[in-house]
Amino acid sequence: MDIKAIAVTGAAYLILLVLLWKTGKGKIRNREKRKRIRKGIWFFFLVNTISVAVFIWTGQDRPVKDGKIGRNQKGGGSRNETVFATVEGVDEDIPIQIRVDEQGYTKEEAEKILMDEAEKLEKRILGENQDLEHVTSDLNLLTSLPDYPVSVQWTLDDYQYISIDGSLKEEIPKEGIGVQLTAVLSFDQGADEAVERTRDITVTLYPPKLRNPDEIVEALEQMVDSENEISREDEALYLPDEIAGRKVSWGYRSTVNGYQVMGMGVLVFVAAAAWRRQKVNDAARARKEQLLRDYPEILEQFSLLIGAGMTVKGAWYKIVENYQERRETGGKRPAYEEMMRTCFEMQGGVPEGEGYENFGKRCQIQEYMRLGLLLSQNLRKGTRGITELLSLEAVHAFEDRKARAKRKGEETGTKLLVPMIMMLAVVLVIVIVPAFWSMGI
Secondary structure (H helix, E strand, C coil): CCHHHHHHHHHHHHHHHHHHHHCCCCCCCCHHHHHHHHHHHHHHHHHHHHHHHHHHHHCCCEECHHHEEECCCCCCCCEEEEEEEEECCCEEEEEEEEEECCCCCCHHHHHHHHHHHHHHHHHHCCCCCCCCCCECCCCCCCCECCCCCCEEEEEECCCCCECCCCCECCCCCCCCEEEEEEEEEEECCCCCCCEEEEEEEEEEECCCCCCCCCCHHHHHHHHHHHHHHHCCCCCEEECCCEECCEEEEEEECCCCCHHHHHHHHHHHHHHHHHHHHHHHHHHHHHHHHHHHHHHHHHHHHHHHHHHCCCCHHHHHHHHHHHHHHHHHHHCCCHHHHHHHHHHHHHHCCCCHHHHHHHHHHHHCCHHHHHHHHHHHHHHHHCCCCHHHHHHHHHHHHHHHHHHHHHHHHHHHHHHCHHHHHHHHHHHHHHHHHHHHHHCCC
């Protein structure tokens, strides 16, 4: 675990401790809000602790045990390994791709593979060139084939213009020069005697456009390939421990670190918070819509009951009683639940007028606030004229309800425009495309 990681996780712990102290009892009076905040802080404590564990686990590269990589058994298939080489005094953590071949092939299988691969060799050595009649960049003279345990040895009839590894030299004439390459493909895995096949290839060289010299990484890859070829009967592939007099160490690099865990923790927390906020907003919106739908019905019941001679309080209790009878089948309704709560308040000693006003405040909708204030004022002024006021309010409430329903229907129609346009596009494609095909366009 490096100093940077220690500093980051330590700072995170310090910030979380300060937040825990700031959100303690007496700091935030709202108990539910304090509980949610402290849950979030403890969540980040857990994320930060996991990040520390990941930092410790990935802080040191896992060395290649005994400098060898185990092979798959015969028929197990070849596999690729990514290891990191550290060359003393040159570079650290150099990524090297290594192919570890499997054990075993019969002689008949080897002969068939060599025959097929010899035919493909011309395309394999092209490199960045388009064809072998106009070679302007380094050839890829393979020393082994990627899919089979086959080694390839090259001989040239002229080493003046091209190296044995396929890299072009500078003194190639502008008019071009022909060079014959001879490849000897050897399949010596799983057979008592080596199986060989020779392939002659003629190329025409031209001055190279670009020079791309190979450095230590390519040299290491070549050394590993060479070792891979000569040790195929061994159970493990031994990696070179020295290059050009310098020590080489190998290891695996972990793909996960603590920063990624911390980042994922933040994303999960933000997503959960956004989801919870959306859920609360949806619940509040549904509650408001239900309150507005029930408002005209409540006013109508008040008008009927008070017009029949009942007092405001008696009508209130009667509406609540009727709701309790149909509550199990019809489900809970927020407006009636608040009316029931007002009944409990008045039974507990809260003044009637104050109970009505509290009812309107809890509903948090202007219509219910107006209703609660109207009922409270009529207790002080008398109930004369309240029936007419409630009837007028009910008429307005029904008109508002119809306007909201109409507006909601218009919104629904607008939302359907997008799928309708998509369906129209599909129909147009179904009709137009065959027409174009029939015209040969």
